[in-house]
Amino acid sequence: MxxxxxxxxxxxxxxxxxxxxxxxxxxxxxxxxxxxxxxxxxxxxxxxxxxxxxxxxxxxxxxxxxxxxxxxxxxxxxxxxxxxxxxxxxxxxxxxxxxxxxxxxxxxxxxxxxxxxxxxxxxxxxxxxxxxxxxxxxxxxxxxxxxxxxxxLLPEYVAHVHGFVDLATLKPLKVVADTANGMGGLVVPAVFADLPFDLEVMYPELDGTFPNHPADPIQPENLQDLRARVVEVGADLGLAFDGDADRVFLVDEKGEGLSGSTTTAIVAAAVLQRNPGARIIHNLICSKAVAEVIREAGGEPVRSRVGHSFIKQVMAETGAAFGGEHSAHYYFRDNWRADSGMIASLVVLERLSVAGIPLSELRRPYERYAASGEINTVVGDQQAVMEKVAEAYSSGAQDRLDGLTVDMGDWWFNLRPSNTEPLLRLNLEASTDEEVDLRVAEVRSLLTGG
CATH class of the missing domain: 3.40.120.10 (Alpha-D-Glucose-1,6-Bisphosphate, subunit A, domain 3)
Incomplete structure (x- = not known):
């Protein structure tokens, strides 16, 4: 037991x-x-x-x-x-x-x-x-x-997903989807069946032993096969789904992956075209570019704690049309505020079809800063270490919506305690990769007592 x-x-x-x-x-x-x-x-x-x-x-x-x-x-x-x-x-x-x-x-x-x-x-x-x-x-x-x-219910689900885009605008783009032997192998072919795309599915067999690679696309090593295949066949877009196919990561035609923040910004801009002035939720570890894009598109950005239950709660409270997380969960008001990697995929494909430019160009205006990714550090006393960091950066704007967020103007970071392990999770963003490396080393020296 x-x-x-x-x-x-x-x-x-x-x-x-x-x-x-x-x-x-x-x-x-x-x-x-x-x-x-x-x-x-x-x-x-x-x-x-x-x-x-x-x-x-x-x-x-x-x-x-x-x-x-x-x-x-x-x-x-x-x-x-x-x-x-x-x-x-x-x-x-x-x-x-x-x-x-x-x-x-x-x-x-x-x-x-x-x-x-x-x-x-x-x-x-x-x-x-x-x-x-x-x-x-x-x-x-x-x-x-x-x-x-x-x-x-699969046919009804397919019709529902199709309802989030204008099917008449879709172009015959080449798409490679790596479903990693997960449930994407069931839903992806069904959703794409009557659409004009040229779809290739990698590892479509439903096999919960994951014989090819783990169904965890947030880890870069699990995107290697997809990135190589996209370039090899000259695809316009690569889609990497996790095991239960609720998350999706995107790869452009050059084999380069998009962060969850970039995809959130692209989808947010599309949603705002259909819902002018709408509120859009983004979790607090998303890039600052996400809120900037939302404002530029006439929307109202709303920050949320990390986690689907918090995103959905804030969406319900604010009536937001869309919500995105850096971890590649994308939530839609007209999907009962639930997340769907399939809906997000079709929205991006619609944007590509209408724009008529490669994803490597479409993504460029949405990527404005350099990011550290999530860095985990083992600490003895999570709260005590966080207070030490807060004191060290007392000159910056701070909030405690979820852990500690500090905005130093030209760079910022969030530090969140793990719920299950003695870890602090650091996400940091700055203007350049060099600045990111410098500031990460600075913050981590406080975490480790170095």
Missing amino acids: GDYDSVFLAYDVRGTVPDQLDPGMCREIGGAFAEFARREEGDVDTVIVARDMRPSGLELAAAFVDGVTGAGVDVLDIGLASTDLLYFAAGRLDAPGAMFTASHNPAQYNGIKFCLSGARPVGQETGLEWIRDRARHGTEHVVTPGRRTEAE
Whole structure:
């Protein structure tokens, strides 16, 4: 039996199978989630369940379904799906949902992402703790269990994704998508099937053992195959999806990757063309260029903490049309504020089609600064070290929206504590790579006591 505390994280359930997460736990978690959904929403009669291609998903999802039906709630099983397909189902059908996936983690992991009806997020402070505690103490089965039925929602999802662009503007661009044996292998061909693009899919087989490379495109080494293939075949765009296909990283025709900030800025400008004056959310480790682009396009930038539950909450509070994270999550108001790598991909392809220029040129106005990337440093006392850094840079503008952000005028940084490890995460931006290196060394000397 695994440890509930070790697998209930800030935004989802995740752990290695079976030592941290096993079918017995998933059965109790299913019952607890059914109770939680009824507690939050009243008369809930159905929970939607989906899974990715990991081998352990079949048994874990089946146990979860037993727990939900044992609590007297029906299950609509949509089978293999990307996470954004599950969010679509929860929005379109206005029902709570559970997605079995461990996203970009290695094959031995699995997990569960939850949402309430309308794809509303469930995080640590909005239900995960309650579900954890209820599951740990055991749930009671009712006399009349719920029923399990199946449904195929992929065609409806495809039509929904297509609705975010003007299909008539799309040009026959060459696209290479590396789906890394993840769920992109299901949804990418379906979305592109009736579009004018020339699509090549790398590693399309659904294989949760990830035989070619990890489905973690934020790591540069996992983009090597895609970058080489884009250049080899003369493609206009490369798309790299993670395991559950909710995130996407872009590669231009020269094989050079785009940061999540650059893609956020490109998509934000497109969204503002359709929604003049709209609010656009960006998390606080995005490049300063993102807020600048939003203002230049007539929009109102709104900063958010890092993490999907925070982005979605701020979107709901502000009515924002779009939100982007540096980690390559892209959220759309008209997608029930849920993130979708597929929608973001089509929006960028529409921009390329209309602009009639290569992505290497299209990206240029959106890339204005040099960035460090996220640098992790092990520290003894996270809070004490952060206060030491704050004092050292007391002459700069500071805020504590998420960790410590310091703006020194021509350079800035954010320092955030990890929720699970004794780490501080540093993101720093300046005008040049040389300035970045200098300032990173300066800040890290404070972190390490050097």
